[in-house]
Amino acid sequence: MRDLNYLFLFLALIAEILGTIGGFGSSVFFVPVANLYFDFESVLGLTAIYHLSSNISKIVLFKKGLNKKLLLHIGIPSVIFVIVGGLLTKLFKSTYLELFLAVFLIVLALVFLIKKELIILPNKKNAIIGGSLSGFSAGLLGTGGAIRGLTMAAFNLEKNMFIATSAFIDFLIDFSRTFVYYFNGFIHKDDLIYVPFLLVIGFVGTVIGKKILEFIPQDKFKRISLGLILVIGMVTLTNVLLS
Template sequence: MLDRYLPVFIILSLLAEILGTVGGFGSSVFFVPIANFFWDFQSVLGITALYHVSSNLTKIAFFNKGLDKKLLIQLGVPAVVFVIIGGYFSQYINSVYLNYLLGIFLVSLSLIFLIFKKLAVKPTSKNAMIGGTLSGLSAGILGTGGAIRGITLAAFKMDKNKFIATSAVIDLAVDVSRTVVYYLNGYMRADLLYLIPVLILVGIGGTWIGKRILNRICQDQFRTIVLVLILGIGIVSIFSNL
């Protein structure tokens, strides 16, 4: 099926990387629902982890104007610990239920922040650790935790370059950890590994385009667009199995 629709898949993956870069959520929040139309959920988790490693390395290279080392520890350490826990337990949850759970998660999160526009997370160490825990657990089980991490980081009102670089470093540590767990779970399909070089190029191109867009638009306005898109993807994820 994928061979026939490979050009469409590549275009959608590029769009996911662009939106993930500009919105600050990471591409997996878009990529996972897209890939789920082509493969079973466990295979999607495996290919997403590998793809995200290269994607985050590209972001670190493009947005390398400083990191928040304190947040890297407060948010990053619990994220890595709980992505391992989430990745382990993902093998015991029915993939259909996981897809529904992903859709409900995306719809709920986007609606909350679209309706309550002034809703904000207080920039405290406690909230950073809670955000890291929830984003790691979500990444391990659902394949995407960038939305939770992005919302948490947004509370600290960092410069866009610093925001994305810090998020990418945390995401890289999360992805390396869950890649090992997914491999041990048997999620890495040999017949899909040929896509990795293609997705690496997609990640580089999408991040470069996203960076150019970030230099020209208001982040707050585009974040609203991203939330609407996340809402749409969540609805599609819920109804795709009906």
């Protein structure tokens, strides 16, 4: 049984707070941070378990109603493609997946920072495409919340409804990929010591993020979040290239 790394737990809390406020979900921060401490297979397994608690917290705390139409149009393809992405992880070396993750984060952040006016038309076709891409990315790389967030932003939902609907979709994604990662052998016995702490952190971080969200304009904080994603992507890329 490994010893607890308290710095990692603190960074996991920060990831949950930032993910709640920025609207991307915590995995976009948690996955590259966890990757500094664990092998990539363990990161995927821990992320799925951690997110189950995180998303239940968001559903409870932001319960101002769900958008059932988006839940179907984005949620169903997300669940299908997270399973596909999760199964494909067995076909790639973890080093390649880490490299894909680093490039994904860097490109994602740069596109959103440079193309501030970037929008997706609010229709069923784009909702299904966005759900498919976010699910596939979540299964393969551990994070797909930013793609789903961009897709959902097109529908101009009220803030609480946005977070609750996104969290419910994310919960379905995490529930599905937890089984895939388990059968892939990504959930390791030595890592389970972190699970109780991460479940508590998921709830506490969501509560703190919700409180902060009341005082910070969403558009300004998203730029800060994107800047952090860019930095994390560059750190991840550097680690992969130097390893």
